[in-house]
Amino acid sequence: MENKNEEAVKKPSSNVFDIFVEGARKGWHIGVNNMLPNVLMAYVIAYILTVLGVMDLLGSLLGPVMALWGLPGQAFVVLLTAWLSSSASVGLAASLYTTGVLSGQDITILMPAFYLLGSQLQYMGRLLGTSDVPKKYWPLLMSASLLNTLLAMFVMKFLILFF
Amino acid sequence: MNSEEKQEKNKSEKLMQEQTDPGLTGQAKVGVVSILALLFGILFFAGFFASFQDMKWMKAFDFQALSGTFGTIKTVGKDTFLGAGGVSARAGFLFAFSLLPSVMFALGCVEVLAHFGALRAAQKLMTPLLRPLLGVPGIVGLTLITDMQSTDAGAAMTKELYDKGLIDKKEQTIIAAWQYSGAGMISNFFASGSAVFALLAVPLIIPLLIIFIFKFIGAIYVRIMLNTFFKEDFRRGE
Numbered sequence: 448m449e450n451k452n453e454e455a456v457k458k459p460s461s462n463v464f465d466i467f468v469e470g471a472r473k474g475w476h477i478g479v480n481n482m483l484p485n486v487l488m489a490y491v492i493a494y495i496l497t498v499l500g501v502m503d504l505l506g507s508l509l510g511p512v513m514a515l516w517g518l519p520g521q522a523f524v525v526l527l528t529a530w531l532s533s534s535a536s537v538g539l540a541a542s543l544y545t546t547g548v549l550s551g552q553d554i555t556i557l558m559p560a561f562y563l564l565g566s567q568l569q570y571m572g573r574l575l576g577t578s579d580v581p582k583k584y585w586p587l588l589m590s591a592s593l594l595n596t597l598l599a600m601f602v603m604k605f606l607i608l609f610f
Numbered sequence: 611m612n613s614e615e616k617q618e619k620n621k622s623e624k625l626m627q628e629q630t631d632p633g634l635t636g637q638a639k640v641g642v643v644s645i646l647a648l649l650f651g652i653l654f655f656a657g658f659f660a661s662f663q664d665m666k667w668m669k670a671f672d673f674q675a676l677s678g679t680f681g682t683i684k685t686v687g688k689d690t691f692l693g694a695g696g697v698s699a700r701a702g703f704l705f706a707f708s709l710l711p712s713v714m715f716a717l718g719c720v721e722v723l724a725h726f727g728a729l730r731a732a733q734k735l736m737t738p739l740l741r742p743l744l745g746v747p748g749i750v751g752l753t754l755i756t757d758m759q760s761t762d763a764g765a766a767m768t769k770e771l772y773d774k775g776l777i778d779k780k781e782q783t784i785i786a787a788w789q790y791s792g793a794g795m796i797s798n799f800f801a802s803g804s805a806v807f808a809l810l811a812v813p814l815i816i817p818l819l820i821i822f823i824f825k826f827i828g829a830i831y832v833r834i835m836l837n838t839f840f841k842e843d844f845r846r847g848e
Binding site for chain 2 (some may be wrong): 573575587
């Protein structure tokens with residue numbers, strides 16, 4: 448019986464409710480297996496960096512650079528985290544919001560960056576490796592992502608003025 | 611029944627593997643690093659680093675401290691079950707947990723929209739742009755659309771196009787560039803992004819559109835670089 452049920456789920460159904468449920472199930476899997484562990488890690492990292500005083504240090508050290516986009520220096524940590532995992536960086540940003548380091552406006556500017564720079568390290572294998580792009584061009588593709596990120600933050604900073 | 615037997619078999623195979631794993635049979639080399647890791651582990655879990663009252667930063671190496679605290683409900687009727695003032699792992703867990711309903715709901719909606727052909731329509735609208743902007747054939751449209759939902763499926767399709775001889779090395783690299791920045795954007799945006807949706811100062815479609823547009827900008831940059839800087843590579847049509 449158990450197996451039959453599972454097979455019924457796997458068959459593509461044309462019932463809208465079944466399709467929704469299938470999507471919601473995907474959401475659960477992504478959420479529990481992907482988002483939740485990453486967000487947990489991000490919260491712990493944020494806490495470690497705060498306790499060690501690294502957050503404050505980076506804040507004052509990189510403040511002038513991040514000011515280009517009207518962001519506090521701590522936003523640099525968020526970008527660095529995004530490179531490892533996009534969901535971790537979003538979690539970190541949310542945690543920095545609760546401690547008052549980042550404002551809603553800062554997060555809006557960073558929002559496309561989470562994904563344009565997101566998870567590059569993982570995706571090297573999962574995307575560039577799988578799609579069989581010659582290793583010679585990997586640095587070029589990474590520079591494209593970085594360029595995207597930096598420009599997109601300017602665009603967001605500009606767009607924010609209209610809302 | 612059958613699948614149960616299979617599972618059982620898999621389990622025993624795994625167990626066998628574990629038993630022959632050099633790490634568990636004691637045949638693996640135990641170096642200085644292993645000893646240090648064990649020492650650190652003992653101190654980490656034992657709460658050694660928390661015992662320094664005047665060196666608060668040592669807490670960053672203490673298991674109990676890093677496990678954090680849940681928030682507490684301070685304003686009844688205003689605070690959600692997350693409470694306020696939580697930190698580290700416990701706060702992160704509850705926060706992530708609070709996002710699950712919107713993640714499930716969003717991906718359910720995306721699935722329904724995809725079923726009604728929303729993505730096929732996007733593919734159709736995108737196809738005439740592919741040749742002039744990226745210099746790749748229209749057939750690539752589906753690969754790009756797939757990447758927006760699933761990084762892995764999109765990557766596999768890119769390789770397939772090349773293996774079938776439908777695109778050359780240069781086109782393959784440009785496609786991968788499009789896919790790489792902002793890979794799986796729709797799933798990722800609604801899954802993890804929901805953490806900050808409420809905080810955004812603009813409608814949430816705006817950042818999503820910006821990501822989409824920049825996927826093209828990045829790919830165009832790569833196309834230009836391949837046509838200039840790496841021109842020699844493609845002279846004889848690799």
